[in-house]
Structure formats: C-alpha cells, structure tokens
Amino acid sequence: MPTRRRFLATLTAIAGAPxxxxxxxxxxxxxxxxxxxxxxxxxxxxxxxxxxDTPELADNGHSVPLRVIVDSPMTATDYVRSVTLLxxxxxxxxxxxxxxxxxxxxxxxxxxxxxxxxxxxxxxxxLSDGSYWSGTAKVIVTELACLDGS
Amino acid sequence: MLAIVLIPREARRGEIIxxxxxxxxxxxxxxRPDNFGRRIPKNVINSxxxxxxxxxxxxxxxxxxxxxxxxxxFYTVAQKSGDIIFEWVDDAGQAGGERxxxxxxx
Numbered sequence: 001m002p003t004r005r006r007f008l009a010t011l012t013a014i015a016g017a018p019x020x021x022x023x024x025x026x027x028x029x030x031x032x033x034x035x036x037x038x039x040x041x042x043x044x045x046x047x048x049x050x051x052x053d054t055p056e057l058a059d060n061g062h063s064v065p066l067r068v069i070v071d072s073p074m075t076a077t078d079y080v081r082s083v084t085l086l087x088x089x090x091x092x093x094x095x096x097x098x099x100x101x102x103x104x105x106x107x108x109x110x111x112x113x114x115x116x117x118x119x120x121x122x123x124x125x126x127l128s129d130g131s132y133w134s135g136t137a138k139v140i141v142t143e144l145a146c147l148d149g150s
Numbered sequence: 151m152l153a154i155v156l157i158p159r160e161a162r163r164g165e166i167i168x169x170x171x172x173x174x175x176x177x178x179x180x181x182r183p184d185n186f187g188r189r190i191p192k193n194v195i196n197s198x199x200x201x202x203x204x205x206x207x208x209x210x211x212x213x214x215x216x217x218x219x220x221x222x223x224f225y226t227v228a229q230k231s232g233d234i235i236f237e238w239v240d241d242a243g244q245a246g247g248e249r250x251x252x253x254x255x256x
Binding site: 062063064085087090091092093094095096097098099100101103104105106108109110111112113114 | 213218222226227
C-alpha cells in the first residue's frame with residue numbers, strides 16, 4: 001500500500017509540474033509569503049485575467065484611485081469569488097478583500113487606497129473553480145502616505 | 151457616520167448597475183500621533199456588507215490600506231425593485247448603515 005501511495009504521489013507531482021512552471025515567476029519573498037497567506041498554502045497563482053488600473057504617478061499616497069477588472073463571464077458556473085489587494089511595501093500589506101458573486105454581472109471594483117511607497121500593487125482574484133489569478137500595477141508615489149510619525 | 155449610497159434610481163430587469171458608496175470615516179492607521187505626540191489608535195471600518203433585498207451581494211474586509219473616507223464601487227444585476235442596504239462596523243465597534251431604493255421595470 002505505502003509503495004502504491006508513494007507511486008501515486010510521484011505521478012501527481014510529475015503531472016503537476018508543467019502547471020507549476022507556469023506559476024507567477026519567483027518575486028520578492030515578501031510577496032510570495034503574502035500570497036501564501038491569502039491563498040492559505042500552496043495554491044497555484046497564475047498571472048493574467050486580472051487588470052489593475054491605477055494612475056502611473058500618484059502625487060499623493062494618501063488616496064490612490066484603483067480599479068480592478070477581472071476577465072470573467074460572471075455566470076452561475078464561472079464567476080469571481082473574491083478579490084484581494086496587496087501592497088507589499090505598506091506596513092500592513094493586505095489592503096482589502098472583496099467578496100462578490102455571479103449576481104454582480106461584472107467583475108469590477110473601484111476604491112481608493114493608501115500607498116506607503118512606490119510599489120507594485122497586486123490584485124489576487126479567486127474564481128469559482130478555486131483557481132487564483134493575479135495582476136499588478138506599478139504606482140510611483142511622490143508624496144508618501146503618512147504612515148510614520150510625520 | 152455620514153455616508154452616501156449612489157445607485158441609479160431606476161433600472162431595467164437584467165441591467166448591470168453600478169453601486170457606489172462613500173463613508174465619512176478617518177480610517178485611522180494607528181501610526182499617526184495626535185497633537186500631544188500620543189499615538190492615535192487604529193480605527194478603520196474593518197467590514198462592510200451590502201445586501202440587495204436581504205441577499206448579500208458584496209462584502210469588503212478592509213485594513214488601514216484603504217484611504218480615509220472610503221469609497222467603493224461595484225456592480226450588480228437589477229432583479230426586482232427593493233432596497234440596497236449597506237452595513238459596516240469599525241475597530242471601535244461603532245456600526246453604521248445606509249440604504250438606497252431601486253425601482254426595477256420590465
């Protein structure tokens with residue numbers, strides 16, 4: 001039995017390998033750690049299907065307009081379950097998590113966020129099939145959000 | 151807490167409508183000192199729920215990374231006439247709510 005189990009595990013690992021290779025390429029450890037925190041483990045996160053729309057240059061980090069658009073038909077069987085915003089250079093990098101469903105009709109959310117530094121903001125979407133997709137937008141912040149004592 | 155909900159007043163059944171909310175709230179980060187140099191405790195609206203005719207259509211779990219006076223916009227499919235109700239609570243335990251009525255034709 002254990003041998004067969006080991007064999008099956010190996011088989012699964014081999015089968016999974018090509019998909020693993022297509023995962024988000026290794027970035028800062030911080031981001032990987034954050035993503036793992038959100039996905040709750042070793043879930044595969046692919047790049048694509050998520051568009052993050054922000055001004056390239058935000059002259060004020062206190063309030064940066066941000067729009068997330070997920071490419072999804074938003075039908076009863078194929079929809080976006082949640083969207084999480086991550087700003088890894090913020091003191092609290094998990095900005096927000098939004099839950100939505102097929103009744104939304106359109107997978108698009110707008111909000112205003114704080115950015116402590118020039119950075120790449122990442123949006124992580126979980127679809128109804130459990131898969132994770134991500135998109136990023138780089139924002140150059142000239143006046144930082146007042147997150148320290150200043 | 152002062153808040154405003156912006157939705158179209160009328161919609162056709164099946165139409166995708168935008169729902170917007172803006173709430174007056176400092177979304178205090180907890181990193182800022184007051185005039186006496188004491189740290190102002192963190193106080194943000196940590197969760198917000200939107201219900202359409204009693205059914206939850208949107209939920210937000212927020213942190214200090216959301217700007218002061220939080221604004222949100224999302225979409226929903228107009229199904230039948232009724233209320234769009236928002237409810238939220240902040241770290242200080244203060245709850246708030248706001249509603250808007252939607253008339254659906256067709």
